[in-house]
Amino acid sequence: MANIYAVAKEAKVSVATVSAVVNGTAYVSPQLKARVEAAVHKLGYQPNLLARSLAKQRSHMLGMIVPDIANPFWPEVVRGAEDAAHAAGYTLVLSNTDDDPRKEELYLRLFLAKRVDGILLAKSPGRLSREMAALLGVGRIPLVKLFRARNDLPGDAVLLDDRQAAFEAVSHLVRLGYRRIGMIMGVKEVSTGRRRLKGYRDALEQAGLPFRPELCRPGDYRVQSGYSGGLDLLKLKPDAVFISNYLMAVGFMQAMRQYQIRCPQDVAIVTCDDHPWLDSFAPRLTTVNFPKYTAGAEAARVLVERLANRGRAARTIELRSSLTIRDSCGYALQQAAAQRA
Amino acid sequence: MANIYAVAKEAKVSVATVSAVVNGTAYVSPQLKARVEAAVHKLGYQPNLLARSLAKQRSHMLGMIVPDIANPFWPEVVRGAEDAAHAAGYTLVLSNTDDDPRKEELYLRLFLAKRVDGILLAKSPGRLSREMAALLGVGRIPLVKLFRARNDLPGDAVLLDDRQAAFEAVSHLVRLGYRRIGMIMGVKEVSTGRRRLKGYRDALEQAGLPFRPELCRPGDYRVQSGYSGGLDLLKLKPDAVFISNYLMAVGFMQAMRQYQIRCPQDVAIVTCDDHPWLDSFAPRLTTVNFPKYTAGAEAARVLVERLANRGRAARTIELRSSLTIRDSCGYALQQAAAQRA
DNA sequence: CTGAAAGCGCTTACAG
DNA sequence: CTGAAAGCGCTTACAG
Numbered sequence: 001m002a003n004i005y006a007v008a009k010e011a012k013v014s015v016a017t018v019s020a021v022v023n024g025t026a027y028v029s030p031q032l033k034a035r036v037e038a039a040v041h042k043l044g045y046q047p048n049l050l051a052r053s054l055a056k057q058r059s060h061m062l063g064m065i066v067p068d069i070a071n072p073f074w075p076e077v078v079r080g081a082e083d084a085a086h087a088a089g090y091t092l093v094l095s096n097t098d099d100d101p102r103k104e105e106l107y108l109r110l111f112l113a114k115r116v117d118g119i120l121l122a123k124s125p126g127r128l129s130r131e132m133a134a135l136l137g138v139g140r141i142p143l144v145k146l147f148r149a150r151n152d153l154p155g156d157a158v159l160l161d162d163r164q165a166a167f168e169a170v171s172h173l174v175r176l177g178y179r180r181i182g183m184i185m186g187v188k189e190v191s192t193g194r195r196r197l198k199g200y201r202d203a204l205e206q207a208g209l210p211f212r213p214e215l216c217r218p219g220d221y222r223v224q225s226g227y228s229g230g231l232d233l234l235k236l237k238p239d240a241v242f243i244s245n246y247l248m249a250v251g252f253m254q255a256m257r258q259y260q261i262r263c264p265q266d267v268a269i270v271t272c273d274d275h276p277w278l279d280s281f282a283p284r285l286t287t288v289n290f291p292k293y294t295a296g297a298e299a300a301r302v303l304v305e306r307l308a309n310r311g312r313a314a315r316t317i318e319l320r321s322s323l324t325i326r327d328s329c330g331y332a333l334q335q336a337a338a339q340r341a
Numbered sequence: 342m343a344n345i346y347a348v349a350k351e352a353k354v355s356v357a358t359v360s361a362v363v364n365g366t367a368y369v370s371p372q373l374k375a376r377v378e379a380a381v382h383k384l385g386y387q388p389n390l391l392a393r394s395l396a397k398q399r400s401h402m403l404g405m406i407v408p409d410i411a412n413p414f415w416p417e418v419v420r421g422a423e424d425a426a427h428a429a430g431y432t433l434v435l436s437n438t439d440d441d442p443r444k445e446e447l448y449l450r451l452f453l454a455k456r457v458d459g460i461l462l463a464k465s466p467g468r469l470s471r472e473m474a475a476l477l478g479v480g481r482i483p484l485v486k487l488f489r490a491r492n493d494l495p496g497d498a499v500l501l502d503d504r505q506a507a508f509e510a511v512s513h514l515v516r517l518g519y520r521r522i523g524m525i526m527g528v529k530e531v532s533t534g535r536r537r538l539k540g541y542r543d544a545l546e547q548a549g550l551p552f553r554p555e556l557c558r559p560g561d562y563r564v565q566s567g568y569s570g571g572l573d574l575l576k577l578k579p580d581a582v583f584i585s586n587y588l589m590a591v592g593f594m595q596a597m598r599q600y601q602i603r604c605p606q607d608v609a610i611v612t613c614d615d616h617p618w619l620d621s622f623a624p625r626l627t628t629v630n631f632p633k634y635t636a637g638a639e640a641a642r643v644l645v646e647r648l649a650n651r652g653r654a655a656r657t658i659e660l661r662s663s664l665t666i667r668d669s670c671g672y673a674l675q676q677a678a679a680q681r682a
Numbered sequence: 683c684t685g686a687a688a689g690c691g692c693t694t695a696c697a698g
Numbered sequence: 699c700t701g702a703a704a705g706c707g708c709t710t711a712c713a714g
Binding site: 044047049051054059068070072074075076078079082083086092093094095096109110112115135223246247249250251253257276280281282283293 | 385387388389390391392394395400409410411413415416417419420423424427432433434435436437450451453454455456472475476564587588590591592594595598617618620621622623624634
């Protein structure tokens with residue numbers, strides 16, 4: 001592929017002039033400009049971004065770390081981040097950690113080696129190794145925390161209103177008259193999981209309901225944990241359950257199916273994460289709807305702004321969720337009953 | 342961040358020696374090696390991959406183009422590709438085209454400028470511009486076609502058995518006794534769409550059933566087209582429908598809901614794409630299950646092999662689908678009826 | 683076995 | 699306004 005020297009030769013100018021017209025970075029007389037443009041076109045010249053990055057010491061790449069793109073929570077987040085990144089002239093490089101700190105470490109190291117300009121991090125459980133923390137600090141590479149906040153990680157953050165979301169979900173169940181409300185928890189080692197648990201407890205407390213630890217089952221945001229948690233929890237006869245994400249709800253439904261327990265007639269459910277297809281299948285899930293696309297886009301924007309202005313104080317943005325009421329909470333059922341009465 | 346010169350200075354050797362030990366590319370005496378390693382550790386040296394790529398003329402990046410990562414068909418494909426790419430020492434850069442040829446052109450150009458070593462392409466409708474075709478040809482940059490094949494695009498391909506998949510799905514419906522079978526088609530300008538339509542027609546023909554064009558509604562793999570197609574199609578009273586992907590099935594279900602038509606009692610459905618959550622919600626969808634993760638991984642592997650061996654003749658790999666029978670096709674219903682009889 | 687030096691393809695002060 | 703040259707951080711023949 002033609003390089004800048006070939007273009008300069010063809011146009012009979014210096015490479016500085018070619019660079020100036022290609023980047024519009026300095027005035028070039030119309031005649032020279034025309035000659036350069038003709039040469040660029042003739043040779044099909046595409047500036048080598050690798051070389052440019054090396055020279056400018058900016059790669060215009062952003063690294064993004066998520067647990068698993070195949071978990072349907074993440075694609076929209078990633079899409080939002082990608083659109084915003086591209087709009088700002090950045091390319092996004094994605095990695096999946098499966099919430100494994102070793103993979104995370106590996107990919108962070110790779111990002112550093114590739115000299116990404118900044119990082120979007122949905123942190124896996126646990127703290128960074130001292131070494132990685134030092135590397136990140138030394139390079140002064142901006143990092144924005146995505147959903148999963150940590151006090152030991154400095155910098156900007158865009159979060160969900162996890163506590164509030166869980167609080168509203170559970171309060172909704174309380175309002176519908178359920179008294180024995182269980183929970184399939186999120187990853188406890190991570191802020192989203194802890195905050196959702198807090199919301200659950202706060203809602204119970206406000207309703208004057210006791211907190212029963214045995215009704216709270218651990219989960220890891222995957223199908224299997226929702227299933228096994230459901231198998232255990234359902235034996236304890238809850239009348240409603242709040243589930244921390246969609247995939248665990250899927251597993252929980254498998255458990256209900258196995259026990260031949262109906263939703264919402266026997267056990268009501270409210271879930272986190274909304275999806276376009278939830279309206280089309282029964283039971284139609286009542287959910288707490290997080291603005292996923294917006295969150296990803298916002299995170300990328302915050303990172304890009306940070307790149308432009310390193311001095312500014314760190315920001316934390318918290319995005320609001322909204323309750324989408326459908327059938328699985330039993331609301332429609334109660335309405336129908338009221339109607340008949 | 343420390344560079345190779347700083348390390349060389351610290352270890353009192355030349356940069357060639359540092360390079361040799363960092364890359365294990367030549368024998369270095371134990372003493373020098375130890376000194377270099379100590380210096381690397383002390384300075385926290387991370388080789389700059391940008392510079393390495395420039396020097397070696399290989400970026401170790403793979404570009405991947407998909408329509409939309411937020412369409413649940415793609416995340417698993419991407420995850421497969423990413424895992425395989427990383428395993429082979431490559432980094433994947435992803436772009437979403439929304440099946441818009443202009444975005445596709447834009448991103449391809451970006452990939453070329455970034456000097457990716459190869460491209461995984463789920464082609465948007467239509468042919469490449471002459472210019473892009475020339476660029477791709479000139480750079481001799483390997484490209485593997487993902488699912489969407491085109492004769493005017495040379496190179497390796499990994500495909501789904503679209504025709505066979507559709508054939509089996511529709512034959513299954515025929516076997517269950519349906520005679521007025523409709524279809525929500527995929528994107529016709531793309532091979533997957535055409536091949537699935539072919540499978541549908543072949544199945545009808547083999548069953549001696551007439552092909553009725555009015556029962557085939559266009560679709561674009563998005564929810565909305567399944568919905569509006571469903572609204573139209575259902576007026577024609579089909580007894581069963583084959584739908585080309587999951588998102589359109591979601592839209593189709595919305596249309597059924599609106600008309601208060603039940604599935605499978607009134608209209609049976611078989612769909613393309615399986616998902617982990619389909620077991621948990623009603624109607625439980627009977628689907629043609631494509632090996633998505635494997636397909637992505639396979640495509641990345643084919644591309645990496647091509648990079649290692651440019652001479653070899655182009656390969657086309659076709660992956661087999663399998664029918665997953667659940668409730669939406671009415672099979673269970675018929676079984677129950679037979680039981681009673 | 684080890685090092686000096688050229689080259690990868692850009693950008694950018696600095697002269698003129 | 700334009701160009702010669704150094705620099706970004708690597709790799710890799712080529713001497714010795």
